[in-house]
Amino acid sequence: MIELRDIYYTRLGTRDLEGAEKFTTQILGLQVVGKTNDRLYLRGDNKHHSLCYFLGDPTDHTVAFELRDWTAVNSALEQLEKAGVLCGRGTDAEAQDRHVESFIWFLDPTGNRIELVSRPHDAARRYFPSRDAGVTGFGHVGLCSTDPVRDQAFWLNHFNALVSDWIGPCPLLRVNTRHHQMALFATDHKGIQHINYQVAEVDDVMRSYYFLKENNVKIVFGPGRHATSGGIFLYFEGHDGMIYEYSNSDRKIIESPDDHRPRQFPMHPSSFCVWGAKPDIAEFKD
Structure with a gap:
């Protein structure tokens, strides 16, 4: 069993x-913490970065x-190799590019690339938002x-993933006591379906709702409250069509993980x- 601590970053081609x-x-x-001719690193907390855009295929x-x-x-690499999972070790140059000490990668059955990092770098200075x-x-990610x-x-x-809830056949998975760090949504292709950033208050969601409308950003869902985590949310379309979400859902802690009963919700808008x-959002429709 490979033990994961938390979700850490996403990398997107553009x-x-x-x-x-x-x-x-x-x-x-978000705050820009590094930029080169082919990289853009951004953060929204005390990590070195949680999002990296690189020049490449947007998919x-x-x-x-x-x-x-x-x-x-x-040992994680050995376990994946023994299980017949397509995987490999990142080079020193690739680790430097990711601002971690070392990492391995693998492809899940859909073909999504997942990286497992060791000793990721933290930021020496506090996060200072651009907005x-x-x-x-x-x-989390979808x-x-x-x-x-x-x-x-x-x-x-x-x-060490556990199911927190299901919506239809789609599980919301956690590797710690927050409700979920990843949700698997049924599609005919690989990739990230949406990227979630947590905000402090319900007021932050509503302020952004009006801000996004004023700036002609396409809102694709919300404001609303999730049936699963109980969080207030807002989904909107971002760069290259990536869907981003603001919510306060990860403040909902599963206090007794061993006693938690995953709930089964139907694949219906009311479950979202x-x-x-x-x-x-196509993946959220029945």
């Missing part, structure tokens, strides 16, 4: 770094998790899955929003 910087700073409210996505035991890189969106940190039941079994068999908001 043909337009300037557009990515404009959106992530002026709209999303090239990566999700990274931190290993619970920083000495477990070799006061109330961002407190990177929360991950595309061509077979959520199969991919759920993959994560439960090889990692108890207030009645209707999603303009």
